[in-house]
Amino acid sequence: MKNIKRLLLYALYYISTMQTQEKKPIATTARLRSIIDYGISLGAKAIHLEPRKGSMAIRYRVSGSLKEERHLSLSEYNALIAQIKMKSNLKITEHSSAQQGFFHHSFKKNAYKIMSAVLPVLDGEKVVLHIQHTNPKPPSLQSLGFWGNSLKNIQQALALHQGLIIVSGKKNTGKSATLFSMLSTLASSGLSVATIEDPVRHIIKGAHQTQVNHKNGLSTEIGLRNILLQDADAILIQPLHLKNISELIESAIQKGHLVFGSLHASDSAEAIHHLINSGLDRYSAAKHIQLAITHEQVRALCNNCKQAYSPTEEEVKALLREFSNKEKQAIEQLHILEMAAKESGLAAERKLSTSYETIHQLWKARPSGCQNCNYKGYKGSIGIFEIVRSSTELQKILLANLGRQSLRNEIKRSSTLSLKQDAIIKMLRGLTSMNEITGIQTFQEQD
Numbered sequence: 447m448k449n450i451k452r453l454l455l456y457a458l459y460y461i462s463t464m465q466t467q468e469k470k471p472i473a474t475t476a477r478l479r480s481i482i483d484y485g486i487s488l489g490a491k492a493i494h495l496e497p498r499k500g501s502m503a504i505r506y507r508v509s510g511s512l513k514e515e516r517h518l519s520l521s522e523y524n525a526l527i528a529q530i531k532m533k534s535n536l537k538i539t540e541h542s543s544a545q546q547g548f549f550h551h552s553f554k555k556n557a558y559k560i561m562s563a564v565l566p567v568l569d570g571e572k573v574v575l576h577i578q579h580t581n582p583k584p585p586s587l588q589s590l591g592f593w594g595n596s597l598k599n600i601q602q603a604l605a606l607h608q609g610l611i612i613v614s615g616k617k618n619t620g621k622s623a624t625l626f627s628m629l630s631t632l633a634s635s636g637l638s639v640a641t642i643e644d645p646v647r648h649i650i651k652g653a654h655q656t657q658v659n660h661k662n663g664l665s666t667e668i669g670l671r672n673i674l675l676q677d678a679d680a681i682l683i684q685p686l687h688l689k690n691i692s693e694l695i696e697s698a699i700q701k702g703h704l705v706f707g708s709l710h711a712s713d714s715a716e717a718i719h720h721l722i723n724s725g726l727d728r729y730s731a732a733k734h735i736q737l738a739i740t741h742e743q744v745r746a747l748c749n750n751c752k753q754a755y756s757p758t759e760e761e762v763k764a765l766l767r768e769f770s771n772k773e774k775q776a777i778e779q780l781h782i783l784e785m786a787a788k789e790s791g792l793a794a795e796r797k798l799s800t801s802y803e804t805i806h807q808l809w810k811a812r813p814s815g816c817q818n819c820n821y822k823g824y825k826g827s828i829g830i831f832e833i834v835r836s837s838t839e840l841q842k843i844l845l846a847n848l849g850r851q852s853l854r855n856e857i858k859r860s861s862t863l864s865l866k867q868d869a870i871i872k873m874l875r876g877l878t879s880m881n882e883i884t885g886i887q888t889f890q891e892q893d
């Protein structure tokens with residue numbers, strides 16, 4: 447009797463473990479899929495899976511900032527990490543060293559490459575999943591938020607086919623999307639485009655892209671030397687660190703190449719100064735820099751649920767001060783700029799928020815959002831830009847070594863919009879809110 451009981455218990459245990467073993471991978475596979483699908487639907491660039499004491503937090507990188515969304519128990523976390531390692535072809539039982547891999551994912555008929563990076567930390571292992579759309583259409587410059595003179599300046603610089611175009615901004619401000627758009631335009635117009643990147647962020651149709659690989663001795667310098675032997679018309683160096691390559695870049699431009707470099711800087715003056723301080727000859731900088739584009743990025747208001755409101759007198763005054771101390775001139779300038787933005791296609795279907803007399807409406811997020819924006823009030827992001835074109839005055843300042851502040855003053859004096867001014871125009875067109883643009887720097891803050 448005892449033996450029969452024991453046999454029955456074992457049979458029950460066996461069946462239950464069979465069920466667990468069968469159910470667990472399926473449940474974990476579905477969980478991983480739903481975590482990634484949700485990230486893609488949010489427009490996230492990366493998903494962070496972070497161990498906390500006794501649990502795991504999932505955070506999504508959307509429009510530059512990390513948003514905490516979900517928590518999992520420790521057992522779910524361990525199963526999930528094992529699943530990611532298995533899919534990424536990593537060692538599942540290895541918990542004390544960093545590992546990197548990738549796997550493929552599909553969502554709504556689109557294909558994605560998920561780059562996984564596992565790092566041991568104090569409470570366990572942290573995993574970051576970078577989401578790469580494997581065959582996305584390059585965005586148009588207009589869809590990224592370029593308009594009016596900024597768009598014209600870029601198109602003119604691209605048509606030159608020679609010189610240096612600097613793309614700068616803080617981390618996660620959309621630099622690579624701008625480069626993707628510009629270089630795709632050149633590649634599709636029949637020019638030969640080559641890149642040396644670390645890492646390759648977008649696949650540019652028709653371009654020859656090289657990934658830096660230090661383990662195999664393929665540095666930016668060696669990559670660039672070889673690209674120069676390959677007769678490329680346009681060359682992207684991402685990120686642009688001038689160590690050992692400043693002379694190569696100078697000779698590339700002199701021979702008739704259009705060189706693109708992306709770097710971390712908070713404005714165009716800082717970017718240009720950084721290049722000169724890191725070895726780019728002052729004369730070359732003055733002669734060859736055609737364009738500097740500085741990036742910021744803000745969350746875009748959900749088109750479906752955003753709300754219009756009448757600004758207070760103080761709010762109107764504060765916005766006008768960004769344009770001129772003389773109110774009458776400021777509102778006229780603002781209104782003309784808003785009209786130009788609308789004409790350029792920035793929310794072309796929407797009425798103007800300004801007149802020659804005042805700002806009559808602003809926009810804000812609906813606190814509870816709607817289904818379209820996952821109840822956030824915001825959906826996607828929009829770029830904010832400062833565009834600096836080469837000019838005789840700018841060249842004089844660079845040649846005379848007058849310093850960053852003089853450069854900044856010249857940029858302010860020229861007709862270029864500051865990041866804050868561009869942000870205000872986009873807010874007036876209903877693309878973003880006052881809350882989102884508060885942190886963006888003004889010309890005044892640096893004076």
Ligand SMILES: [Zn+2]
Nearest residue numbers: 748751816819
């Ligand atoms: Zn909404």
